[in-house]
Amino acid sequence: MYPIYPMYPMxxxxxxxxxxxxxxxxxxxxxxxxxxxxxxxxWSLVQEGAIARLLGRSTSWNPLLDERLPRLIVLIxxxxxxxxxxxxxxxxxxxxxxxxxxxGLTAGSSLCVLPLFLFGHxxxxxxxxxxxxxxGALGTLLLVYTLAQEKGHVQxxxxxxxxxxxxxxxxxxxxxxxxxxxxxxSLMQLLTEWAAxxxxxxxxxxxxxxxxxxxxxxxxxxSERHALNLLAAGEEEAFYLGVDxxxxxxxxxxxxxxLVGGAMAGVGMIGFFSLILPHFVRRWMGNAHQLLxxxxxxxxxTTLSALDLTLRVIPLHAFSIGTLSSLLGGFFxxxxxxxxxxxxxxx
Amino acid sequence: xxxxxxxxxxxxxxxxxxxxxxxxxxxSLQRAxxxxxxxxxxxxxxxxxxxxxxxxxxxxxxxxxxxxxxDLRAMMxxxxxxxxxxxxxxxxxxxxxxxxxxxxxxxxxxxxxxRRLLAREKGMDIPTPPxxxxxxxxxxxxxxxxxxxRFLPQTELAAAILLTLCPFKQIVGLPARMRxxxxxPPDMLAAVPYDIDRHYSESLVSLKPDVAFIAHYTQPSxxxxxxxxxxxxxxxxxxxxxxxxLDTILKIGHVVGQGEKAELLTxxxxxxxxxxxxxxxxxxxxxxxxxxHPLYLQAFSTLYAPTQRSLAGQLAHxxxxxxxxxxxxxxxxxxxxxxxxxxxxxxxWIVFSLRDPxxxxxxxxxxxxxxxxxxxxxxxxxxxxxxxxxxxxxxLLLAYYDLxxxxxxxxxxVSDLSDVSDDxxx
Numbered sequence: 074m075y076p077i078y079p080m081y082p083m084x085x086x087x088x089x090x091x092x093x094x095x096x097x098x099x100x101x102x103x104x105x106x107x108x109x110x111x112x113x114x115x116w117s118l119v120q121e122g123a124i125a126r127l128l129g130r131s132t133s134w135n136p137l138l139d140e141r142l143p144r145l146i147v148l149i150x151x152x153x154x155x156x157x158x159x160x161x162x163x164x165x166x167x168x169x170x171x172x173x174x175x176x177g178l179t180a181g182s183s184l185c186v187l188p189l190f191l192f193g194h195x196x197x198x199x200x201x202x203x204x205x206x207x208x209g210a211l212g213t214l215l216l217v218y219t220l221a222q223e224k225g226h227v228q229x230x231x232x233x234x235x236x237x238x239x240x241x242x243x244x245x246x247x248x249x250x251x252x253x254x255x256x257x258x259s260l261m262q263l264l265t266e267w268a269a270x271x272x273x274x275x276x277x278x279x280x281x282x283x284x285x286x287x288x289x290x291x292x293x294x295x296s297e298r299h300a301l302n303l304l305a306a307g308e309e310e311a312f313y314l315g316v317d318x319x320x321x322x323x324x325x326x327x328x329x330x331x332l333v334g335g336a337m338a339g340v341g342m343i344g345f346f347s348l349i350l351p352h353f354v355r356r357w358m359g360n361a362h363q364l365l366x367x368x369x370x371x372x373x374x375t376t377l378s379a380l381d382l383t384l385r386v387i388p389l390h391a392f393s394i395g396t397l398s399s400l401l402g403g404f405f406x407x408x409x410x411x412x413x414x415x416x417x418x419x420x
Numbered sequence: 421x422x423x424x425x426x427x428x429x430x431x432x433x434x435x436x437x438x439x440x441x442x443x444x445x446x447x448s449l450q451r452a453x454x455x456x457x458x459x460x461x462x463x464x465x466x467x468x469x470x471x472x473x474x475x476x477x478x479x480x481x482x483x484x485x486x487x488x489x490x491d492l493r494a495m496m497x498x499x500x501x502x503x504x505x506x507x508x509x510x511x512x513x514x515x516x517x518x519x520x521x522x523x524x525x526x527x528x529x530x531x532x533x534x535r536r537l538l539a540r541e542k543g544m545d546i547p548t549p550p551x552x553x554x555x556x557x558x559x560x561x562x563x564x565x566x567x568x569x570r571f572l573p574q575t576e577l578a579a580a581i582l583l584t585l586c587p588f589k590q591i592v593g594l595p596a597r598m599r600x601x602x603x604x605p606p607d608m609l610a611a612v613p614y615d616i617d618r619h620y621s622e623s624l625v626s627l628k629p630d631v632a633f634i635a636h637y638t639q640p641s642x643x644x645x646x647x648x649x650x651x652x653x654x655x656x657x658x659x660x661x662x663x664x665x666l667d668t669i670l671k672i673g674h675v676v677g678q679g680e681k682a683e684l685l686t687x688x689x690x691x692x693x694x695x696x697x698x699x700x701x702x703x704x705x706x707x708x709x710x711x712x713h714p715l716y717l718q719a720f721s722t723l724y725a726p727t728q729r730s731l732a733g734q735l736a737h738x739x740x741x742x743x744x745x746x747x748x749x750x751x752x753x754x755x756x757x758x759x760x761x762x763x764x765x766x767x768x769w770i771v772f773s774l775r776d777p778x779x780x781x782x783x784x785x786x787x788x789x790x791x792x793x794x795x796x797x798x799x800x801x802x803x804x805x806x807x808x809x810x811x812x813x814x815x816l817l818l819a820y821y822d823l824x825x826x827x828x829x830x831x832x833x834v835s836d837l838s839d840v841s842d843d844x845x846x
Binding site for chain 2: 112113114133134136139140141193195196197198199200256257258259262263266267271273274276277278281282284285286288289293320390
């Protein structure tokens with residue numbers, strides 16, 4: 074049974090919701106400052122170099138302008154994209170376990186990147202990796218949609234099952250490669266690192282690759298916020314209220330693939346955000362998408378940025394941002410479920 | 421409901437927006453150049469010619485490689501050359517005072533062993549020492565009624581040592597990956613026809629190996645199968661330093677009844693390392709000045725510097741490379757380096773450990789993380805063959821050779837490409 078939360082119009086945010094939003098905003102600001110400030114180079118040198126660059130007196134590489142700032146933008150875009158894509162997917166399928174992974178987007182993205190590593194193109198053309206990751210996500214969505222079509226229409230249940238089946242097939246193909254190449258230690262290290270996600274050395278190229286995808290994806294999701302509210306009541310009801318269900322669904326999935334593809338291009342594979350963060354957002358904001366989407370943006374951006382800063386300040390070399398987010402998210406989710414169960418029992 | 425025309429326009433607008441953004445921004449980023457002015461950085465390591473005129477012929481890698489694959493004559497000749505060189509350099513006094521000398525007794529012992537082994541090869545009746553029973557690295561003694569005769573190496577390390585020490589007919593099979601590595605020439609590898617793979621266990625068992633050399637990562641099911649087929653597993657795990665590798669060579673040598681050859685091989689490796697250190701010291705210290713910051717890197721999804729926990733890191737440390745990273749090493753095997761970190765280190769000389777260095781070095785020279793570093797601006801980025809750098813065997817000597825050859829190309833014959841393997845490491 075999909076949990077039904079009360080729907081609040083925007084003007085009726087409670088005090089604690091406003092406070093939480095403010096706290097998150099402050100946390101995001103603080104984290105952003107931390108990310109821009111933290112690094113091995115002395116701040117005075119960084120500042121000096123940045124000012125010289127901005128005034129046109131220097132063209133040297135500067136850590137603040139050429140690495141930390143692009144990384145911050147990528148983190149904000151990726152965290153927000155993954156969370157929003159999870160919210161949209163769960164809303165469309167009306168299933169709390171749905172995520173872009175269920176549609177095979179991450180598996181398709183990952184499989185498309187694999188040949189680049191296999192043939193050594195990641196050395197010659199490093200920017201091919203994010204481009205291929207995005208194309209893989211988009212291509213997988215198109216394939217899922219094509220396979221799930223029946224007489225020009227797509228049923229949600231069929232879509233979900235097709236996505237899961239395709240995800241299984243793509244993961245199996247990837248697994249076959251991993252097994253066949255298991256003795257190639259260097260390649261295994263490369264693939265393991267890719268699968269774990271990374272925010273190391275994000276540049277303006279990553280920003281410019283991801284940002285337009287994120288902007289179009291966000292706009293696509295935002296423009297359908299009212300349709301999403303209506304779809305929560307059921308497809309038939311939404312149809313009779315004037316929603317072109319097939320078109321809205323297609324546009325939203327396309328937006329999701331742009332968001333996920335952009336995030337894969339920016340940081341690689343990050344678990345937890347698209348599956349678990351939406352649950353936190355719904356508990357916080359309810360089911361109104363005009364609140365859910367901005368809240369998801371804020372929470373996702375803040376969480377990913379905070380995780381990245383944590384890993385830089387506390388050198389936990391055994392963790393990547395992907396593995397840490399999955400681990401923490403899993404524990405939080407278990408806690409949430411336990412608390413929900415106790416609350417239900419108490420009621 | 422939106423009409424199909426407006427829908428199409430919306431999609432086109434979105435696609436147009438995305439592609440225009442990419443076209444404008446990515447091409448303008450490509451055009452942006454790093455400053456053409458290189459920082460003040462000497463292009464050679466040696467600021468003055470050394471007063472000692474070097475009388476010795478350049479080293480020939482192919483000969484060293486042949487010796488390491490078990491060529492006794494090559495080993496003997498090289499040992500004799502090194503002994504003479506060591507004596508000449510030590511007579512100079514101050515030059516190599518910081519290099520621990522390789523004892524003359526060890527040189528003499530090595531020559532004695534080489535002569536005994538060559539004489540035995542020619543059929544002369546030279547008595548063999550009694551078989552020495554060994555314990556494996558897990559403390560389990562070798563449990564066999566008689567000295568084992570046939571061997572099954574489950575790991576590349578064991579295979580490399582066996583190929584050097586044993587007659588090929590005693591080796592039942594090789595790990596499949598062994599045939600892709602440039603450690604041994606193809607004709608040597610072809611002499612052992614079987615590849616070790618679980619699907620061929622029947623063929624391998626029919627050849628009746630007595631001992632299987634295993635590692636801590638050998639599959640439990642494989643271990644069980646070996647025991648059921650009366651094949652004694654011999655565990656090798658201690659490979660984390662040069663000393664442990666030399667001990668392992670000796671241990672395996674005694675297990676296969678080639679203790680003398682194993683001892684010769686270990687002495688050869690130690691003498692070779694000492695010779696390389698002495699040659700380097702005889703020219704000039706490396707790094708030459710405090711402004712020189714050499715780095716040893718590995719390329720995966722990002723760039724890494726190996727720590728002293730790994731063998732590559734130990735070799736680098738021996739050459740005083742990666743010194744600036746010593747404090748950050750921690751307990752890991754590698755240190756990931758961000759662009760900021762590399763810019764902060766300002767490396768003046770970089771060597772990569774790569775597979776197929778001749779093919780893979782060129783794109784790394786243009787790696788975005790290295791852009792603007794003194795090493796990139798003065799074209800001081802090099803590569804060595806990963807297979808030797810990562811090999812926890814006697815081929816560590818060639819790994820060290822490759823690094824020293826980059827520092828002192830003038831005393832290494834880099835024109836000699838008639839190597840034992842097709843992939844020249846430099």
